[in-house]
Amino acid sequence: MRPLVATVDLAAIRHNYAQAKRCAPGRRALAVVKADAYGHGAAMVATALAEEADGFAVCCVEEARVVRANAPKARILLLEGCFDEEDWRTAVALNLDVAVQGTEQAERLLMLRSDRQLNVWLKLDSGMHRLGFSAEEIRHWAERLRAAPQVAEVNLISHLACADEQGHELTGQQLDCYVDLQDVAFDQRSFANSAAVLTFAPAHMDWVRPGIMLYGASPFAGMSAAELGLTPAMSLTAQIIALHDVPAGEGVGYGAAWVAQRPSRIATVSCGYADGYPRHAPSGTPVVVRGRRVPLAGRVSMDMLAIDVTDLPEARIGDAVELWGAQLSVDEVAKAAGTIGYELLTKVTARVRREYRS
Numbered sequence: 143m144r145p146l147v148a149t150v151d152l153a154a155i156r157h158n159y160a161q162a163k164r165c166a167p168g169r170r171a172l173a174v175v176k177a178d179a180y181g182h183g184a185a186m187v188a189t190a191l192a193e194e195a196d197g198f199a200v201c202c203v204e205e206a207r208v209v210r211a212n213a214p215k216a217r218i219l220l221l222e223g224c225f226d227e228e229d230w231r232t233a234v235a236l237n238l239d240v241a242v243q244g245t246e247q248a249e250r251l252l253m254l255r256s257d258r259q260l261n262v263w264l265k266l267d268s269g270m271h272r273l274g275f276s277a278e279e280i281r282h283w284a285e286r287l288r289a290a291p292q293v294a295e296v297n298l299i300s301h302l303a304c305a306d307e308q309g310h311e312l313t314g315q316q317l318d319c320y321v322d323l324q325d326v327a328f329d330q331r332s333f334a335n336s337a338a339v340l341t342f343a344p345a346h347m348d349w350v351r352p353g354i355m356l357y358g359a360s361p362f363a364g365m366s367a368a369e370l371g372l373t374p375a376m377s378l379t380a381q382i383i384a385l386h387d388v389p390a391g392e393g394v395g396y397g398a399a400w401v402a403q404r405p406s407r408i409a410t411v412s413c414g415y416a417d418g419y420p421r422h423a424p425s426g427t428p429v430v431v432r433g434r435r436v437p438l439a440g441r442v443s444m445d446m447l448a449i450d451v452t453d454l455p456e457a458r459i460g461d462a463v464e465l466w467g468a469q470l471s472v473d474e475v476a477k478a479a480g481t482i483g484y485e486l487l488t489k490v491t492a493r494v495r496r497e498y499r500s
């Protein structure tokens with residue numbers, strides 16, 4: 143069996159969910175489990191949170207099906223709404239909450255023949271300019287949907303573009319846009335992603351939408367998950383599968399891009415970019431062996447990577463190598479590779495075995 147596993151700590155996810163609730167006291171929280179729960183496995187995460195979560199949010203009906211199968215009674219929000227006829231039928235059948243992010247979706251909803259009323263979340267484009275209606279359009283649609291027999295709750299949702307940069311002026315402007323709509327009656331309102339859950343209480347409203355924080359990673363470049371009271375949920379662990387003594391002057395790996403500056407001991411590790419480890423991680427990016435940090439050496443291959451264990455003479459074949467996780471935050475690895483924890487977590491590929499602990 144290939145010695146590479148993503149171990150997911152479900153207790154950590156429950157802890158982080160509770161942390162989100164503590165940050166937004168009295169508010170309800172949709173656990174965002176899109177993209178297979180940010181690579182952690184949506185079925186297992188939905189099961190683990192089914193009791194305590196107030197609800198879930200997903201990107202599409204395919205994801206909603208997985209959550210519904212494991213959380214039969216939960217509120218599940220389709221963040222981008224329905225894309226086609228089949229989606230609308232599924233939304234009704236699975237009793238989903240649906241975002242309505244544009245005129246096409248709103249008009250289609252009014253044509254829907256359904257024996258069940260849907261909770262609708264009108265999406266306000268408060269400044270991100272990705273999805274949603276202007277404030278003026280929101281007024282129009284709120285009134286029309288309020289009168290529609292297909293609709294139960296008429297709710298308001300918006301998304302913050304810069305909440306991960308504390309004090310960014312756009313965040314305040316986005317909130318002003320919402321304040322302008324305060325005379326419109328909505329059943330529920332939701333603005334906050336993880337960054338706003340953690341640092342911007344004015345956006346908490348009725349429902350917060352924590353995503354990345356549930357998995358124990360930080361939405362901020364300058365603040366670690368540990369500082370935020372979050373526990374990492376995934377540890378990606380490989381093994382040393384070969385050890386080589388490399389004379390000074392010899393290259394290691396593709397392109398011989400790393401050259402030994404001294405007689406070196408190089409360990410080959412059972413994880414590569416086809417597993418989701420970032421190919422752009424430069425030499426020097428840390429991994430953890432026997433509780434010690436050791437540096438990546440040379441280019442990441444498809445199935446393997448090399449590390450320099452010259453300063454860890456006790457390293458042996460079969461030693462566990464943590465690429466990220468409990469001992470090394472995914473955010474630190476992401477930063478070294480020029481990306482964000484979100485991308486690394488969601489890109490762990492299907493061939494990596496997931497194991498669960500609770």
Ligand SMILES: *Cc1c(COP(=O)(O)O)cnc(C)c1O
Nearest residue numbers: 174221301335336351352353354
């Ligand atoms: C992904 C997503 C979230 C969660 O964002 P995080 O930064 O991971 O907390 C919240 N709301 C919407 C609309 C999203 O697409």
